[in-house]
Amino acid sequence: MDLGGKNVVYLGGFGGIGQKCVQELLQRQVKALAIFELAASDDILAEWKNKNPNTDIFYQKMDITKKSDIEAAYKATAERFGHFDVVVNGSGLMNDRLIDLTIEINLLGVINSTLTALEYMDKAKGGKGGVIVNISSVAGLQPTAIMAIYSAAKTGVTTFTRAMANPFYYARSGVGFITICPGFTDTELLENIGSKMTFTFETPMLALYNKVKRQTADVCAKNLIKAIETAENGAVLMLELGEIHEVNIPNLWKPQMED
Template structure:
């Protein structure tokens, strides 16, 4: 998608990866940016508004664990910016000790905000179509048993993106789904892994994981926006140590009639 002149919603925009994505999107000439997050970051907002004066940048507070809050946020976006072409679902937590919050934010949150956005975007409902990017993880491709709840939610996000990209759904909605799966990226989420494990016996391994090769938030953001510009409906892209790799899946099963 050519981003020039587009209206974009970014949920989780003030996070470590999110804040770099906001700059990258604005550098690609988007017209309007609606940032959704649980807490306003006035400093980031003011810096962006100063640096990208041609764009309209708004913040709407929401809590992705709350259905009503999600619905209200999308309603407010549309009241304020009329329509949007892109939604990036970028909220996430790594909190193995809190199963409910992990599932609520990482999986239910992505599903609920996608389903809240679709009626506004869907061509079969008078919308203009567009692109939804879901941020999964390498933990949504392969196993991280030391973060087993997180891994489970991210596998769900990857599967959801693949299902929503089905041709029949695309024919109805005209909305493409792209899933990005970052590897370890320098943000608060990826700090002190050993304190975030599912079971204490993984602490030693995760102390080592703290020193594993990682990419900057800036590089990750550049590649997220590159994939948004050039990716295909249903594409699953691993973004690890600065590289982009499209993932393909074998077919294991098909219904027989």
């Protein structure tokens, strides 16, 4: 998809990866950009507006754990932009001590945001189609014991997004789905992992995790935007240390049919 002239919604646009993605989107001259975030970041917003007078940039306060916030944010965006072509679900929290919140933000929030966005984008409901990009994680590709709750939530995001990409749905709605799985990326999310692990006791995994190579948010964002431009519906893409790897997850269960 050529992003120039498109209307984009970015959830988590003031976060570490989010800010860099927004900068990439602005460079591509998107027509309009809605940022759904927990709190305003007035200085960043003012700078983006100043430097990009041709893009309609607007901030919408949204706590992704509140369905009413999600619904209000998309409604306000549809009223302002007319339609939107791209949604990036990029909010997130890594803190396994906060079990409910981890599931609410990382999984339930992504599901509610996706289904609400679809109401506006679905061609079968009068929308124009487009693409929804859900940010999972490498912890959403394999069990990650040090952050078992986060890993469960992100695995949910991977599976949910792949299910939404079913060709029957795609043919009907015109909305494609991409799953993005970044490797370790240097942002606030990874700060103090030791105090956010699943258990309070010491584990040998912590020392290992502290040694894992990290990519910068900028490198991750450049590949994330490239992925939106090039990926096919249903793609699961691991963004690791500056490279994009397509992941093929096999179907293990082959249902036996009655005659």
